[in-house]
Amino acid sequence: DIVMTQSPDSLAVSLGERATINCKSRQSVLYSPNNKNYLAWYQQKPGQPPKVLIYWASTRESGVPDRFSGSGSGTDFTLTINSLQAEDVAVYYCQQYYSTPVTFGGGTKVEIK
Amino acid sequence: QLQLQESGPGLVKPSETLSLTCSVSGGSINSGSHYWGWIRQPPGKGLEWIGSIYYSGSTKSNASLQSRITITADTSKNQFSLMLSSVTATDTAVYYCARGLQDFINQKGWFDPWGQGTLVIVSS
Numbered sequence: 001d002i003v004m005t006q007s008p009d010s011l012a013v014s015l016g017e018r019a020t021i022n023c024k025s026r027q028s029v030l031y032s033p034n035n036k037n038y039l040a041w042y043q044q045k046p047g048q049p050p051k052v053l054i055y056w057a058s059t060r061e062s063g064v065p066d067r068f069s070g071s072g073s074g075t076d077f078t079l080t081i082n083s084l085q086a087e088d089v090a091v092y093y094c095q096q097y098y099s100t101p102v103t104f105g106g107g108t109k110v111e112i113k
Numbered sequence: 114q115l116q117l118q119e120s121g122p123g124l125v126k127p128s129e130t131l132s133l134t135c136s137v138s139g140g141s142i143n144s145g146s147h148y149w150g151w152i153r154q155p156p157g158k159g160l161e162w163i164g165s166i167y168y169s170g171s172t173k174s175n176a177s178l179q180s181r182i183t184i185t186a187d188t189s190k191n192q193f194s195l196m197l198s199s200v201t202a203t204d205t206a207v208y209y210c211a212r213g214l215q216d217f218i219n220q221k222g223w224f225d226p227w228g229q230g231t232l233v234i235v236s237s
Contacts, residue, residue, distance in 0.1 A: 040223035049209055049227035050160065061225070093160060097221045101175045104160040 002027055002096050006105035012113040019081040021108045023094035028074045031098065038098035041070055041079045044107075045090045053092075054079065086112060115140040117210050117228035124234050125204075131197040131233055135210030136190075143168045143188050148213040148220045151184065151195045153206040154230070161206075165213055165220040166193055173220040200235045207232050 003026040013019045029038045037057035042050035052061050054070040057077055067082040081088055089112060094105040121133035135149070142149055150165035164174030166184045174182045183196040197204060207230040215222025 038221070049211075049230050050224075051227070052223050052225040055215075055223045095160075095223060097215060097223055100173055100219065100221055101177075102162045102221060104162070106159045 001101055002029065002099060002103050004094055004096055004103050004105035006092075006094060006108050008108060009106070010109040010111065012111045013081075013084045014113045015086065016083050017113075019084050019088070019110050021079040021081075021092050021094075021110070023072075023077040023079070023105050025075045025077075025096055025098075029096045029098035030074045037073055037077070038096055039070075039072075039077055040095045040097065041068075042093045042095065043088075043090045044093065050093060081110070084110070084112070115212060115226055117212065117226065119208060119210050119228045119231040121208075121231060121233070123232060124236065125200055126237050127201055127235055128199055131200050131204065131208075131235075132194065133208055133210075133231065133233070134192050134194045135228060136192050137212075138191070140212075141188075142186060142191055142193060146217055148217045148222075149186065149193045150211050150213045150220070150224055152209045152211060152224065152227075153204075154209070155203075155206045156232075163195065163197075163208075167217055167220060171220075202235050205233065205235045 005024045007022045039057040041054040044050040058070045069080045091107045116138045118136045125131045148167045151163040166172045181198045186193040209230045211224035211227040
């Protein structure tokens with residue numbers, strides 16, 4: 001199984017500031033033939049199911065605000081939330097879909113400072 | 114707009130079988146380009162993929178649970194179901210159903226949308 005490790009476990013950011021979440025996979029999730037990283041990011045607000053924000057490591061889902069961006073390749077990935085808003089308080093998860101079982105990171109809780 | 118809704122008992126006794134159904138509306142599980150998955154989340158913890166099914170009946174499941182999992186689909190009812198046998202307290206979790214996107218042949222991809230989830234407690 002591909003182990004996904006997120007850091008930090010939690011972070012507190014002031015409104016309007018940037019939040020950066022890291023995700024590291026134990027093995028590469030880059031598929032060389034199509035040069036795509038098989039990684040997604042989700043947002044889970046309290047009492048709600050996860051919602052996909054980004055797939056292919058950097059493709060934003062339709063309707064997701066452009067302050068959310070994903071980057072990285074291979075084994076190291078980052079979700080950046082620019083200009084944090086109050087509604088962004090949530091737990092964020094990365095997920096690899098390079099191989100089965102698909103696996104998730106442990107989550108990063110984002111709060112307002 | 115595609116919607117998924119989980120249903121089933123909220124309390125299951127240890128050693129018994131957990132049974133859940135996911136009802137899909139606003140779209141058909143016969144869609145050839147998607148597959149359908151189950152994911153669970155123990156209280157206060159992270160997400161674990163349980164398994165998935167394509168409408169043809171082809172299934173994939175997490176090896177850690179494989180011997181206890183049965184996933185089926187009823188295209189006439191536009192539903193798919195999960196059975197998890199020999200449950201213990203460690204199976205207590207919120208169980209989500211979701212549509213799988215991307216690689217429907219190998220059932221590897223991201224999930225969107227998700228149902229609201231149903232809490233299943235394993236206790237005598």
